[in-house]
Amino acid sequence: MGASKSESFSDEQNELATLFKALSHPARVAIIEYLLTVDTCICGDIVNELPLAQPTVSQHLKELKNAKIIQGSIEGTSICYCINTETLKKFENYFFTITKKLKEKCC
Amino acid sequence: MGASKSESFSDEQNELATLFKALSHPARVAIIEYLLTVDTCICGDIVNELPLAQPTVSQHLKELKNAKIIQGSIEGTSICYCINTETLKKFENYFFTITKKLKEKCC
DNA sequence: TTTGTATATTGCAATATTACGATAAATAAA
DNA sequence: TTTATTTATCGTAATATTGCAATATACAAA
Numbered sequence: 001m002g003a004s005k006s007e008s009f010s011d012e013q014n015e016l017a018t019l020f021k022a023l024s025h026p027a028r029v030a031i032i033e034y035l036l037t038v039d040t041c042i043c044g045d046i047v048n049e050l051p052l053a054q055p056t057v058s059q060h061l062k063e064l065k066n067a068k069i070i071q072g073s074i075e076g077t078s079i080c081y082c083i084n085t086e087t088l089k090k091f092e093n094y095f096f097t098i099t100k101k102l103k104e105k106c107c
Numbered sequence: 108m109g110a111s112k113s114e115s116f117s118d119e120q121n122e123l124a125t126l127f128k129a130l131s132h133p134a135r136v137a138i139i140e141y142l143l144t145v146d147t148c149i150c151g152d153i154v155n156e157l158p159l160a161q162p163t164v165s166q167h168l169k170e171l172k173n174a175k176i177i178q179g180s181i182e183g184t185s186i187c188y189c190i191n192t193e194t195l196k197k198f199e200n201y202f203f204t205i206t207k208k209l210k211e212k213c214c
Numbered sequence: 215t216t217t218g219t220a221t222a223t224t225g226c227a228a229t230a231t232t233a234c235g236a237t238a239a240a241t242a243a244a
Numbered sequence: 245t246t247t248a249t250t251t252a253t254c255g256t257a258a259t260a261t262t263g264c265a266a267t268a269t270a271c272a273a274a
Contacts, residue, residue, distance in 0.1 A: 003259055004232060008158035009133035013140070017133040024128035025262085026116035033120070036208040044220070051115035056263050058222055063261095077220050077271055083209060092206050099199050101143040102190060110229055111262065132232085151250070160234050165252055167232095184241055184250050 012094075019091050022067030027052060027060050035070065035083050044078040119201075126198050129174035134159060134167050142177065142190050151185040 006014050023029055027050060034049050047057045061081065064070045068087045072079045113121050130136055134157060141156050154164045168188065171177040175194045179186045 004132060005159065006133055009137055013133040013136045017131055017136050020127045020136070021131035024124055024131045025111060026113055026120040026124040027262095029120045029124050029127070030116055032205065036205065047221085052112065052262095053264050054221075055223080055265080059262080059264095062222080072221095074270095077218095079221065085209065088206065088209060092202075095199075095202060098139065098143065099195065102192065102195060134232095154251090159232095161251075162235080162253080163233050166234095169252085170231095179251095181240095184248095186251065 016091075016094050018067055019069070019087070019094070022064055022069050025060065027057070028064055031057075031060060031064060032069070032083065035081060046081065123198075123201050125174055126176070126194070126201070129171055129176050132167065134164070135171055138164075138167060138171060139176070139190065142188060153188065 006017075009017075023032065030050060031046060034046060046061065047054050050057050052060075061070070061072070065072060068084050069091075070081050071084050072081045074080075113124075116124075130139065137157060138153060141153060153168065154161050157164050159167075168177070168179070172179060175191050176198075177188050178191050179188045181187075
C-alpha cells in the first residue's frame with residue numbers, strides 16, 4: 001500500500017485534510033506570511049524571499065494554488081499572487097467548529 | 108534531495124507547519140472529530156471507529172501524540188486518549204494571527 | 215529578430231508517508 | 245499459569261513529497 005485511503009473518509013474530512021496539507025510545509029507557511037505582509041497582491045519577488053531555488057518555489061506555489069489557498073493572475077511578464085479569501089474563510093469556519101466543540105468539553 | 112529544508116525557516120514557521128502536517132490526513136482529522144464528539148476522554152474504540160487496520164490507527168495516534176495534539180494515559184488494559192487543549196489553543200492563536208492579518212488587507 | 219526577464223515543466227534522486235501483516239508487550243480475567 | 249484483550253512496534257511494499265538542474269514557455273524591450 002502507501003496511498004492514503006481517502007475514499008474511506010467523508011468529503012469534509014478530506015477537504016479539511018487537503019487544506020492542512022497545503023500548509024504543512026514551512027516554505028508554504030512562509031509564502032502565506034509573506035503575502036500577508038505586503039499591502040497588495042504583489043507580483044514576483046516571492047522567489048527572492050525564500051531560501052529555495054526557483055523551480056522549488058514554483059512547485060510550492062502550484063500546491064497552494066491547487067488547494068485554492070492562493071490565486072495568481074498574469075501581470076505582464078510576471079504573475080501576481082494573492083490569498084484566496086474565500087478558501088481561507090472556509091478553512092477558518094471548519095477550524096472554528098472544531099475549537100468551538102473543544103470549548104464545550106470539559107477534559 | 109527530498110528532505111525538507113526546515114533549517115532555512117523560522118522556528119515558528121516550522122512549528123506551525125508541523126501542526127498543519129499532523130492534521131493533513133483524513134484519518135487524523137477523523138480522530139480529532141471523534142474525540143470531540145465523545146463527552147470525556149474515552150478509552151479504546153478509536154480503532155473501531157476508523158476504516159483502517161489497528162497498526163495504522165496506532166501509527167496515526169502516535170503522530171498526533173508527537174505533535175502534542177492529543178495525549179494518552181494508561182487506563183488498565185486500554186489507553187485513554189484526549190485532546191491537548193494547550194496545543195490546540197496555541198494553534199488557534201497562530202491561525203488567528205494569520206486570519207486577522209488577512210482581514211486588515213484589501214485584496 | 216534577438217535578448218533579457220519571469221515563471222512553469224520535466225526528470226530524477228533522496229527522503230518521507232501510508233498501510234498492514236506479523237509479532238511483541240502489558241495487563242486483566244479465568 | 246493460561247488465555248484473552250488492547251495497544252505498540254517491526255518490517256516491508258507502495259506511493260507521495262521535496263529539491264533542484266536543465267529546459268521550456270511567454271512576453272517585453274531593444
